[in-house]
Each structure stands twice: as structure tokens, then as C-alpha cells.
Amino acid sequence: MRKLIFLAALCFSSTTMAASGNIPLDEAPIDLSDKASLQRGAQTFMNYCAGCHSMQYQRYSRTFEDLKIPEELGEKYLQFTGDKPTDYIKRGMPAESAGTWFGAPPPDLTLVARVRGADWLYTYLRTFYVDKNRPFGVNNKVFPEVGMPHALQPLQGTPRETYEEVMVDGEMVKRYTGIQSDGDGALSADEYDKAVADLVNFLEYTGEPFRPQSETIGKWVLVFIVVLFVFVFLLKKEYWREVH
Secondary structure (H helix, E strand, O other), rough: HHHHHHHHHHHHHHHHHHHOOOOOOOOOOOOOOOHHHHHHHHHHHHOOOOOOOOOEEHHHHHHHHHOOHHHHHHHHHOOOOOOOOOOOOOOOOOHHHHHHHHHHOOOOOOOOHHHHHHHHHHHHOOEEEEEEOOOOEEEEEEOOOOOOOOOOHHHOOOEEEEEEEEEEOOEEEEEEEEEEEEEOOOOOOHHHHHHHHHHHHHHHHHOOOOOHHHHHHHHHHHHHHHHHHHHHHHHHHHHOOOOO
16 A cells, blocks of 8 residues: 555656755755654654644554654654544644645645655755745745745744855856744754754654664575575585586
8 A cells, every 4th residue: 555655646746846946955864763863753743744744654553663652652742633542643634724725735744755755855844935925925945836834933943045245257146055044943053953854754764664674674684695595505516516
């Protein structure tokens, strides 16, 4: 089921990717073995993203188990819709209301890291900036004309484009240098980058929850193949000894 959903989402995303900006993507510091980072990312998602976005292919109970979160703490701090731990993670906003307010229901984010890529998400969440011409007052460098508000603005503060004046062909022109917060958010610039990294780390995990186990099994399979090769090679020599 996950593979089918992934393929469908990939096909759907081909049109939206074309609208993406051409700025270089920053490398996301992904570490699926860092349980503390995954726990912080889950908390950020539930507090700032789950109101609009669902994870309809990820269960609360699976999240609690994989991230080493006691069920009672998970229910208290990560479940706000009255669902049971065995339920899938659903958005808090009714789909009809979301369609009215945003033009279309916000997409499910279970597989967004697999569709978009962790680097794209990491850069996207750090390149919102004020644009009074947009319906929600913000735009994005990675996804121009983005149709969603900057959900993490309470953490980052008000982000604005910054420029510097440089001489080009004898004329002074403004060159884009980045995005800087006004400092009215709950986090500093470094703290915000870390919070985004944790969130992207969590989204990377939900796209493939079994990945750490698969990588562990894969290493043991390679070890088995190497050992098996030794025995097969010795057996081959034994069979062909008289021929040679």
C-alpha cells in the first residue's frame, strides 16, 4: 500500500516540482538513530502541522514504539484529537473547512520526505519570507507562490529577505543574500534551524519507518554473502581439483 501511495504522490508532485525555485538546497542533517531528535520532531509536527496535515498511513502506536515514547506520555503530549493510540494520525481540521480556507485540503505528509526529499523540505521550511502580495502574507524561495501560511512563524519570527549592494558593470545593484528573522520568534536562528532539522528528521522516519531495521538486516545479509562466498569458492576448487 505504501509503495502505491508513494508512486501516486510522485506522479502528482511532478507538476508542483516544476514550480519550485532554483536556489541551492541545503543538506538536511538526517539521523534516524537519534531518538531525541525524532521525539522533538514529532512534538513539533503535532503542535504546528497536525492541525492541517494528516499522516493517515502512520499510527500513533507505531510512532510511540519506534521513537521510544511511553504510551501515556504520547497520549498526553502528542494526541490532541481524542483518537486512540491504534488510530492513524489525522488532521485536526475538517477536510471541508480546509478546502474552503486553502482552496484544497492540505496534503497528507506521511510520505512527503520520500516524494520531495529531506534536503528540499529542510530548505523549504527555512526559506519563507514576508510577501504582502500573497494571500497569507508569505512566499517561499523553494516553492514560489506557495499556497500555505508559514506555520512555524511563531518559532522563527517574521522572516524577511536580505540584500546587499554590489557593483556590477559599473552600476550598484542589490544582490539577494538570504532570509533573516526580525527576532520576534520564540527561537533564535540556530535554534530554529535545529527545530526544522528535527521535524524533517521525523518526516524522513515516517516515510519509511522500517528503514533502520532494513539497513541492519542488509548489513548482516552482506556478511552472510561474504562468508557464503568463501565456502562456495572452496567447494568449487574441490569439484574442479581433478580437472585442473
